[in-house]
Amino acid sequence: MVFPAKKVLRYIFALFFIVSLNFFLPRAMPGDPVINLLGEDFIAGKEAVEKIREELGLNRPILVQYASYWKNLLRFDFGYSYHFRARVSSLIISRLKWTFILVAPSLILGTIIGALAGSLAGWKRKSKGNTFSFLFFLFIYCSPPFFISLLLLYFFGFRLGLFPLKGFYTTGNWIDILKHLFLPVLIMTLFSASRNYMVMRGSVLQEKEKLYVWYARAKGHLEDSILFQHVFKNASLPVITLFALDFGFLFSGALFIEIVFSLNGMGTLIYQSILSRDYPVLQGTFLTISFMVIIANYLTDWIYNWIDPRVRANR
């Protein structure tokens, strides 16, 4: 699959910008860059600090530092966390896996459920079921994620005792993992679905007045088959765009859910590094998420290309 050079260039530029931001931010912030780079949790004697300053090359000209920063990044070296006593890259990889297990099903389920329910709601606005689903998703859409998480945890986890309150697993077999993941994935799915629902509903509302819909009707299609054979594909284009954005959103949303459910994923990693002001980890996670979003954008373009012939031809 070849892409227009312009798009690729944009992604490269975006990556370049984010990496640069990540490089200059700690150096531009008030305070000692050593502390800004190592985290405030890091306590060491003066000698040690000087030694590390030397190691990090903070005495060298900023452009030289910048170049070596890039070199490190290309080797997937995000630095070292004194708080976690580990390389940031290995830390992120071990956490990313779990967050992915959380995010991927939510994203897929959320997109499917949201798109289906949303298209139905846009198509037949008057039915009672759609009014209900509209109000339901609107409520989810308008609520802070941590709020919903705690409420669901309280009712399903505590009151009804159906699900465990923390962790990815206890024993580690797949049923156990599913049981632990059910509530977090449910909540993330709801959020993802609510966003997709709103977009899909609006999109179908716009599409349904278009001439090709009337024409499909004139050909003898029944209402439901117009929706699924004609409108759905057109109306889902904005949802696909959202897919990439959703990715970043779910990673941030996962933050709150991971905290509430004590899940040892990227969100908790971010949270722990906030608490200990572990800047290398914060920056590493930030970079990773940005990178994931760029990849998701790339993927989105790909899907978009595949669905919309107009885009394909405009290359």
Next chain:
Amino acid sequence: MIQHKKKIAIVLLTVFSLFFLMTFVSHGEEVVLRIGSPNMVSTANLVFDDYLPVFAHISNPPLTKMNTEGQIVGQSAKLIEVSSDNTTWTFHLNDSLYWSDGQKVTPQDVKFTIEFIAQNVPWAGWLKEGLQDISIQGPNAVVLKFKKPHTQINRDLSSYNLLPKHIWEKVESPQDYSNPGENIGCGPFYIKKVDLNAGIITMEKNPYWKGQTPQIGKIEIHLYNNVDVLSLALEKGDVDTYYRYASSYPYQNIERLKKTGRFDFVEKLNIGLYFLAFNLKRTPMSDFKFREAISYAINYPEILKLDGLDYGNLPARGFVPNSMDHFFETELLTYDLEKANRLLGEAGYIDSDKNGIREDLAGKDINLTMLVEPDYVRRSELIKYYLEEVGIKVTMKNVDESTWIALKDQYEYDITVTRTTPWGMMVHGGWGTAYFDSRRTGEGVLHIIDDPIFLGLVDGLLSTTDPGKIKELAHSVQSYYAENIPAIALYWNMIITPFNREFTGWQPDPLFGIYNIDNFVNLKKVF
């Protein structure tokens, strides 16, 4: 579409009921003590993690410990000797200690541990600088020789876990050594697994443990990011007790737990406390009369009730709580608005322009900058209200922990609310001197007193190991606090630990609470 909806509903129902059924999976027979803790372990490192070293105190017991009476006694070391000039300390090891792989604990292990700490742990810099020589004496004794007299080394070593030399010397970079699997230990339990994805640290019985045999078979430490969720887990029965280093179970949640009828509570007066600190390098805080007046402006009963839910005692002018060794009774702090106003007036702080705010001696409105850390917002808010009651304006400055440290080190504040930990109360000269001695630095250290009298008392404490002399000096320090009020204790609180009634025999110590070996070997499951 209706059919579709039905299908979806059926699938959802099936999945749901499947999960419902799975909740009835039963557990094994072995007696397991499950401890819930919000102290999130972030890496399986026995030395550098924030909290794993605390949890490892029962698997890799330090040389010394604090007993339930608050005295430092030997743990892995059965006998501790100190030379008369306080420079040479000899630790005779308990000879019945074995690592969980069957090897005997040797003085080499201790030597390795202390050298490792001195070399790698930044906050143990004093050890690196002060240590002259470590040698092994006989089959089971280690001798530490210091460059200058060190009187409290037994206490300072009570927090460093013993490391097995035969494992750690093979590790390539021990600074980064984190091991989520089995960690060899020499306590009654050893760490079997640190599974952060499950949020569980599993500890199993050390088969070679020669001391009192524990009644429980296994300890699981369950980690919760969120305290409320942890409280729910307690209530639900997911965990049996609660442990948070140097902190109590949230007071607000106690009543609720009591109602379940399944829990009892260990109540222990905390050695640490919350206090209001003055920046003595600035006016008007440097004026004793001002501080004295303020000490009457604070509504102690109310702050105890609101902030501590009455789980604690009213404080005395002597600062140090009565749970501490060598407590010396001083006059209780009292709330007397009239007196506070009168004293302020007498000291010359009068509101002459009638704008509701008193002026300082130079004639300017008093506007105190109060540093507020996120965790101390409520207490700080109350202090602000109290001071405004007597005509002193307070501006709250929101800072995070690191900024707080930076600003207090630069004396860029007027007042602040902070706390002491039990450990902090005991280090340095003890009795809180660590926080005030102007010659010290450190995270929570305020270093605001440079009065030679006070420094003399501290030096006295630092140069003796004689119990009688220590007691005398401890009393003097408390009198000094009472007479000079460099800081005001807000209240003395309790550390409350809920536990499942099925377990009995709890023996908390003042330093690490329930988390000590004596406690765990004595615990019994009743039902």
Next chain:
Amino acid sequence: MKDLIFQRKKYFTRIGGFLFILFLLIAIFSHFIAPFQLRDRFDPFLPPGLKHLLGTNDIGNDLFTEFVYGSRTTLLVGLLTGAFAVSIGVLVGLFAGYHGGVIDELLMGITDVVLIIPRIPLIIVLSAFLRPSVGLMILVMSILWWTSTARIIRSRTMQIRSMGFVESARCLGFSSWHILFYEILPNIVMIIIPEFLITVASAMISEASLSFLGLGDPTLKSWGMMIHHAFQRGGFLNGMWWWYIPPGIGITLFVLSMVFLSFAFEETEIGIGEEVAIVPFNR
């Protein structure tokens, strides 16, 4: 049949408008509405009653008073962020869409980059380096939240630019400035307003979420902070719903009112173009 739809829309609009104005009035006239001062203290943990409509909190402050005053901060954060972010987005979108060419490539390149930056993590990184404060939060959100607006405005501007009246205006000799702000802007107001409302909503939810993480300014009285304290001080566990539900519902209702209002604008304009439906709502 159509009447029914109109009525439904009116219904939503009325609820939305009513709630919006209600909250706005509460924020503006806090002094008159609040029964007590923020600093007044009573018995702690009182349940709702006649004297204290929403009971009292852990240090005995009247929660209704706190709720009323808290609306100020929360609404301020939301409305200011919305205003700033949407202004940036509208300007960028207008210029990119109208001028096209290199300017468009450049502005849209920047938009894409900013869109890719994960918002909440960046705010977290920034608040970690700097100190949390309302100003910072508004600033950071404003410079991150404008992208979707810019995209939509751009695509609409491009559509409008190709319409005859813009060309005709150019031909008649109007300046670019006149064309942008007098000819094109009135035609995109209908998209700007829902974008504004959605941005406000998103900012408010973010403020609350960050406060929950402890990244808010704890000395400030906002709804997010109320919830933060409720969770910190056992309000949630002890079922003191009167402590955390009103601010939570407050946020949800205000956001809801915004969304309802935005629907009113959305549905009058049909066939705006596909991108309008994209309402990225990042928290």
Next chain:
Amino acid sequence: MSLLTVERLNVVFTTYQGKVKAVKNVSMTINYQETLALIGETGCGKSVIAQSILRLLPNNAQINGSIIFQGRDLLLVDEKTMASIRGKEIAIIFQNPSLALNPVYSIGWQVGEPFRIHQGVDRNQSIQESVRLLSYMKFDKPESAVKMYPFEFSGGMNQRALIASALALHPNLIIADEPTQGLDRTLIKQIIEQLDRARKIHSSSMLLITHDLTVARSISDWIMVMYAGEIVEQVPTLDFFQSPMHPYSQGLLRSLPENGFHPIPGQSPSMIENLSGCQFHPRCQWAREQCRWEKPGLFPINRRMVRCFLYD
């Protein structure tokens, strides 16, 4: 026996500005294998009649009257039956082919759609069928054309694809709603010829809606002139061009290029306001006092009908 009979059709739209009476008391008949051309100005209600026949009006429309198609009243049958009639027995060609085609599906997929809907043919076979239909419509390379998308075609090509699709199942009635709108003159001729040829081969009837008199003249058998929602003249095509009777018809013919672009003075009335009397009286040079107050009926003269007091 007629194929389609419309009787007393009234269509009212409810809008923000008020009630719009788009079609007022229209009756008409289309016989087998005949073409009826409905002509009139933009907005006079021509398309509404077409949409009423297929029951494709938006929700804010109210229809009254009866539309008898092959013995069934289309306004009374249920939605499922109606769907089975659409595309199979009555096909429609829209005036904006590029918008009527779905942008994200290939031409072949869309042209062959009637086979899938009404005959349960599978996807591949339907595309084969559309190759056949497109070659029939004189597409150069029908095999590659079916893989193209509407945006890759010009308006004229899309229109031909639409016609191909409409004729797929040999419908009895084809409704062509301004099929030549916006196309070049040369193309118009070509498309109209193809349309007429196809109609004749399938022996279908056609309802042609247009404002282009030239188009109407070339293929229609009957002409029906509409003005402001009413039928003002119904007449065989030849007679119409020879001797238009209604003053509006006369005006229309005079404004044709070949007759020297002589405009009718004034403007057509708004459909919201209720104009009393003859709808054309403000612009009519023969208007008299009676026309102002009294609505003329449709007066039959020979084979034609005229709504004017002049022929009372």
Next chain:
Amino acid sequence: MIELQNIFYEYSKGWPRKQHQIVLSDISVKLCMGKTFGLMGHSGTGKTTLGKIVVGLIKPYLGKISFHGKDISQLASPDWLFFRRKVQMLFQDPQGSLNPKKRIDASLRDILNITKIPFNQQKQAIEDVLKTVGLSTDFLLRYPAQLSGGQNQRISLARILLLKPEFIVLDEPTSALDISVQAQILFLLRELQKNHGLGYLFISHDPEVIQYMSHSIGILKDGNLDIIQEG
């Protein structure tokens, strides 16, 4: 008089490798005041592009346009403004050439404002121009969507007339209109030419309309202009 000399125009597409498509090649024509030049051609042959080049909305790739003997690309600001006002264009889509969010009144007043007509004279000017295009003042408070195509086209014409132009490019002004309305507009345009001595460049694909309107006629095909009838 407007003179086009050797006009070239090409359309480029794609990035980074551009594809060029020549739209107009070497076109030279003289457009006179008071006369109509009819420009014919199929859709997509660049008729509208040529029209826009004449009014200066698009710059040609090569070539010179002179207005009263002066090269318009060399014009200084006041002269350019003069040219901009005197040479106008009427677009094809009647509905689209008026701002849908503005009442007719405001659309007209905008023009009067840029020509600096004082407010108290505006009302008279608007009444006059509406009379010229054959509309009543009732329309002033309506929006373009409430008018028919022919009425909108009249308003567009009124806007142009307010600038007192010398030359108007008419880009298929009637192709979207009904036959009867088309006749009205064409009639009006001829009246205006007679009364004001306007020059027209009349663009259309309809030979009959071109014949009816024009003094001289050119056909645009494959980028070349063939003049088939000299006026």
